[in-house]
Amino acid sequence: MAILVDEEKRIFTLHTEHTTYQMKADRYGVLLHLYYGARVPGSMEYLAVQRDRGFSGNIYDAGEDRTYSLDTLPQEYPGSGTGDFRSSALVVRNADGSECCDLRYAGYEIAKGKYGLQGLPAVYASGKEAETLKITLEDRVTKVRVQLLYGVLAAEDMITRSAVITNGGSGQVVVEKAGSACLDLVSGDYDFITFHGRHMMERNFQRTEILHANQVIGSRRGASSSQYNPAVIVAEKNAGEDFGNCYGMVFVYSGNFMCEAEKDQVGNTRVLMGLQNELFHYPLEAGESLTVPETILTFSSRGFGELSRRYHRCIREHIFRGKYKTCSKPILLNSWEAFYMEFTGDKICQLAEEAAELGIDMVVLDDGWFGNRFDDNRALGDWTVNEEKLGCTLGELIQRINGLGVKFGIWIEPEMVNEDSGLYRAHPDWALQIPGRKPVRSRNQLVLDFSRKEVRDHIFDQICAVLDQGNVEYVKWDMNRSLVDLYSAETPAGKIAYDYVLGVYEFAERLLQRYPDILLEGCSGGGGRFDAGMLYYSTQIWCSDNTDPVDRLRIQYGTSFFYPISSMGSHVSAVPNHQTGRVTSLKTRGVAAMSGTFGYELNPAVLSGEEKELVREQIREYRKYEHLIRRGDYYRLTDPFADAYAAWEFVSEDGSEALANVVLQETHANKAVYYLKLKGLKPDALYREEESGRTYYGGALMEAGIPLPDMGEYQACQLHFRLCPV
Ligand code: GLA
Numbered sequence: 001m002a003i004l005v006d007e008e009k010r011i012f013t014l015h016t017e018h019t020t021y022q023m024k025a026d027r028y029g030v031l032l033h034l035y036y037g038a039r040v041p042g043s044m045e046y047l048a049v050q051r052d053r054g055f056s057g058n059i060y061d062a063g064e065d066r067t068y069s070l071d072t073l074p075q076e077y078p079g080s081g082t083g084d085f086r087s088s089a090l091v092v093r094n095a096d097g098s099e100c101c102d103l104r105y106a107g108y109e110i111a112k113g114k115y116g117l118q119g120l121p122a123v124y125a126s127g128k129e130a131e132t133l134k135i136t137l138e139d140r141v142t143k144v145r146v147q148l149l150y151g152v153l154a155a156e157d158m159i160t161r162s163a164v165i166t167n168g169g170s171g172q173v174v175v176e177k178a179g180s181a182c183l184d185l186v187s188g189d190y191d192f193i194t195f196h197g198r199h200m201m202e203r204n205f206q207r208t209e210i211l212h213a214n215q216v217i218g219s220r221r222g223a224s225s226s227q228y229n230p231a232v233i234v235a236e237k238n239a240g241e242d243f244g245n246c247y248g249m250v251f252v253y254s255g256n257f258m259c260e261a262e263k264d265q266v267g268n269t270r271v272l273m274g275l276q277n278e279l280f281h282y283p284l285e286a287g288e289s290l291t292v293p294e295t296i297l298t299f300s301s302r303g304f305g306e307l308s309r310r311y312h313r314c315i316r317e318h319i320f321r322g323k324y325k326t327c328s329k330p331i332l333l334n335s336w337e338a339f340y341m342e343f344t345g346d347k348i349c350q351l352a353e354e355a356a357e358l359g360i361d362m363v364v365l366d367d368g369w370f371g372n373r374f375d376d377n378r379a380l381g382d383w384t385v386n387e388e389k390l391g392c393t394l395g396e397l398i399q400r401i402n403g404l405g406v407k408f409g410i411w412i413e414p415e416m417v418n419e420d421s422g423l424y425r426a427h428p429d430w431a432l433q434i435p436g437r438k439p440v441r442s443r444n445q446l447v448l449d450f451s452r453k454e455v456r457d458h459i460f461d462q463i464c465a466v467l468d469q470g471n472v473e474y475v476k477w478d479m480n481r482s483l484v485d486l487y488s489a490e491t492p493a494g495k496i497a498y499d500y501v502l503g504v505y506e507f508a509e510r511l512l513q514r515y516p517d518i519l520l521e522g523c524s525g526g527g528g529r530f531d532a533g534m535l536y537y538s539t540q541i542w543c544s545d546n547t548d549p550v551d552r553l554r555i556q557y558g559t560s561f562f563y564p565i566s567s568m569g570s571h572v573s574a575v576p577n578h579q580t581g582r583v584t585s586l587k588t589r590g591v592a593a594m595s596g597t598f599g600y601e602l603n604p605a606v607l608s609g610e611e612k613e614l615v616r617e618q619i620r621e622y623r624k625y626e627h628l629i630r631r632g633d634y635y636r637l638t639d640p641f642a643d644a645y646a647a648w649e650f651v652s653e654d655g656s657e658a659l660a661n662v663v664l665q666e667t668h669a670n671k672a673v674y675y676l677k678l679k680g681l682k683p684d685a686l687y688r689e690e691e692s693g694r695t696y697y698g699g700a701l702m703e704a705g706i707p708l709p710d711m712g713e714y715q716a717c718q719l720h721f722r723l724c725p726v
Contacts, residue, residue, distance in 0.1 A: 002131045002152040003110055010105065011043055012133060014150060016157040019299045021150075023076045023135075024048075028061045028068075029104035031076040031137060031148075033184045037245065038301050047186055048073055053266065057083030059102075072266050074184035077137060077148055077163065079103040080177075086270050087214060087260050089179030090163075091277070094142050095171025101144055103137035110134075114151040114160070114318075119502045121252050121536030122294050123160050123318045125153055143168035149294070158314050160252075162294035167284035174494070175282040179274030180251060181295035183234065190269050192261040193233035193246075193304075195558050200546035200579055202226045202527040203558030205641055210234070210261045210269055218258035218276050222447070222483025222497060223524055224531040230257045231532070231562045233304060234271050241636055242303045242679070249273045250311060250562050252319070253293035254533035255501035256280065279486055281494030290498075296532065304561065305679070309633050312564040315535055316631075320567075322512060324519050324539045328626060329566075330361035330407055331599055331619060332474065337547065337573050338603040341368030341375060345390035345397045352401040352408075354604035358612060359619045362407035362474060369394075369410070370466075371421065377444045380416040381423030383462035385469070398470030409474025409519070410466070414459045414507065416445045416480065423458075430455045432496070434487040442481035450503035451491040460510060467515060475511070477538065479524040501533075508537035521569055521597075530559065535567055540597050542569035547601055548577040549584050549592035550714055553646040553663055556595050557636065560648070566630040570596025572618070574606070584714045586611060590618040591661050591716040594629060595648065598622045625720070628652055628659050635679040640665060644674075645708070651680040655698075656723040658687070667713040675705030678721075687721040695724055 004013040010025040011034070022034040022044050035044040056071035059082065070084040080088040081100030092101040114130035116122055133150040145168045151160035161181040167173050190210045194217050195203040208215065217232070219225035230251035239246045249271065251257050256276035263269050273295045282290050296314060300307040316325070333355045339347060352363045367373065369390065371382030385394045392400075398408045417424050417431050424431060424446070431446040433439035439446055449455050467475070486496045512520065520538040522529060526545030534541055544555045552570065559568055572589040576582065593599070604612065622629075632650035637660065640646035647662045660678060681687065681698030688695045689706075696706065701721070709717060 002154040003133050005108065005110070006043070009043065009045070011045065012108065012135065014133065014152045014159055015039060016152060016154045016159065018157050018301070019159070021159055025105035028059060030070065030073070031103070031105055031135065033074040033076045033182070036183065036185075036247070036297075037299055049186075059083060072264065072268065074186050074268060075182065077103060077146060077179070077182055079139070086262060086264050087272055088177060089182045089272055089274065090146065090165065090175070091177035092142070092144055093174040093176055095169065095173060099176070101139050101142070103139060103146055106136040106138040106145070108133065108135045114153070115149045115162070117162060117291050117294060119505060120291055120293050121319070121505060121533045122162070123151060123153070123158070123252070123296060123314065125151070125318050129153060129155065138168070142173065144173060153314065153318065156314050156318070157298055157310055159297045160294045161297060163292045164289050165284070165292065166289040167286055170286050172286075173284050175284060175290055176280070177274070177277035178282070178290060178292045179272050180292045181249060181273050181297060183247060183249070183271040183297070185269040187267070188269065189237050191235045191237060193235055194259075195229040195231065195561065197226045197558070199226050199525050199528065200544055201551065202530065202544050202555050203229055204554065205558050205561075207235075210263050212263050212265070214260055214262045216258060216260045219256050220276055220278050222255060222500060223479060223529040224254050224257060224533070225482075226525065226528040229530065230259070232259050232271070232273070233307065233561065234261065234269070235304070240303050241305050244303050245299070245301050246304060246307055248296070248298045248300070248307045248311060248562070250296040250532050251293060252296060252532040252536070253501065254504065254529050254531050256497045275498065279497050282498065283492060283494065293533065305635055308561050308636075311562045312634060315532060315567070316564050319532055319535050320539045321536065322539070323517050328630075329519060329540070329597060330474070331622065332362040332364050332409060333360045333600045333604070334364040334366055334571060336366035337578055337601040341373065343368065345392045348390075348397060349400050350605065351603070352404050352406040355406050356404045358604060358615050360406070360600060362409055363401055364409035364411065364474060364476060366411040366476065367413070367478070378418045378420035380413055380418045380445050381421040381448070383412070383459070383466055385466060393469065394466065395470040398472065402471055407473045408471060409476065410472055411476045411478060412463055413478040413480060414463055415448050415450055415504065417448050418445050429489045432483060432487060433485045437485070440484040442484070445481055447481065447483050449488045449491070449500075450507065451488055451496050451499035452503070456503055456507050460507060463511075464514065467518075472518065474519040474521065476521045476523055476542070477508070479529055481525075505533070505537070512537060523569070527555070527559070530563065532562070535563065540567050540569050543596060546579045547571055547573035548580040548582050549589045550582060550663070550665060551580060552592045553640045553665065556592070557640050557646070557648075560634060560636065565595055565634055565650075566597065568596035571599045571601035574602040582714070585716070586614045586618065588663055588714055588716040590621070591663060591718060594622055594625065595661060598629075625650070625659050628657060633680055637676060637679065645676070647676055649678060649680065655680065655682045655685075658721045660719040660721070661716070662708060662711075662719075663716040664711045664713060671710070674708045676708050677705040678702050681721075682723070686724040688724050690720040690722065
């Protein structure tokens, strides 16, 4: 049993293989958080110390006991207006205008398997793999109820949390803030590790001390964003890649979010993950509910590496769905950096001919194939094939491509509309904009009101009419701007940000139901909506519009802290690189792209015969290593933000095979020899390095390392090790 309940003491204990999570409904019915950390037996009640803190308030039930204050006690889901002056998990404006929500224990349930969430992505698991605990809290005056949901995946060392807020009273209430998970840690000094960025430079690692200040990251952009990723690590001061205690919090959501970290007046640390409270005022009529997206929590006593490998496994096994959860993926050639919008059907067929010759499986027709889309100022919303531009129907084009033995994929951006489009002219109110104001344009486009079903239905039908024209085996779903003018003809303004995301999920789910074998790749100006929510629908997401392999080392490093390598859309592109102007070898571009989905984004016609041979070789290599990249354990060997060498490694689950990847980011004359230390090998087993044929003990490779060859700037190498037969 992963969930233990001491009925008498009202203590709830969640055990995973290596961790324990414990809480208690105390004598006043307040749900206290007692402990989360390495697995321990017994009651941890003694940790919730009560002291008289002078001017901290005391709940009325405590009578004259001045030591009982919610201002300092660790709580599981702190409401507001209760005398806890730290950040709240839940803020509700009641029917009478007051903002108090005093949540007290009202019961629990245990169920086999993992709970699901209505309309939202969530970790899924069978009755053998998971158990669910539901704890109900209630404000006894307003009858606002919160059902806290806990999913325990014992073997994965994962605990998921979510909350369903219900208006059990008779008047309307407005949810002003809704957290998904609160982590109150009573002792210790922690760092807050977050991943910030911008378009083309996503998910940079940042580590700051959690101080006596509320440190907040989040998004108000409508999507999870390039600027802050909805996933954080809370680490003890001495925790690093391979050692030390750390907690992970991954929000399974693709819209506005907020994560706060604060050390309170007496040294407790509170970390809250949940929905962004700006642009959010969610009305609930009597009987209505709001489901807060879930957070996947883990605790690792062996540093960030172990934490990442757990998230990778959890997402691969319990978030990914459909054929490509396990199936090998096609290597694709995308037309974007090859032609941008300057193409004809013949040019796309030439790409397919080149692809066939090189051993590439699929050609993807990116932006520019529909309506009047000759540049990025027009035609979004008009999802009809421009047959004049293609010189044929889409069906004919796909047949020609398939005839070459090459699969076909296509780009769409269903959530968007240009003012210069038939759709906008017919339905201007379908775009988010505030009456009487001019909307904010971005890439000269507006956002469709995906909170409205009729808008989604219309776009869905148009997209299906395109996909039904031929054998489409891949769809790249793009989203190239943020949401600004939150006003809808139908949806109350305070609901739009959330309902929009539900609309996106509903659309994605419908697409998957109708085309279960299509490989879906998410995208948002590159990696602007790279989150565990989207990974529930698309097993891969374009990691960044920056295809420079050297910049990609950092982008992919940051992404690797939570998301599986197989989910990172990554392509070999042309040189000089279109984003940075940098020139790197095909080898280096291949090594970087192999730490992802692996594909191409260039016109092979401009490659020399020698380069084409290298591409063929690269594809053979990728296929050879694919099982390691997709299913192997991933180890970060260096920090590309700090070290000259970027190095990472894949190890097969049984430890019999490993692939180390290295790129030199910065060179100097007369360099010292660099000894690369491997990880995850069997110390007493002998491994053979394939290229040199030399053998080494796993222990030697891990403890002393292996000298790297003398490499020049931006050069790359791969070292492939196999266990020697005994
Ligand atoms: C975004 C995507 C690119 C490409 C263009 C097309 O920027 O990230 O990969 O699809 O849109 O307009």
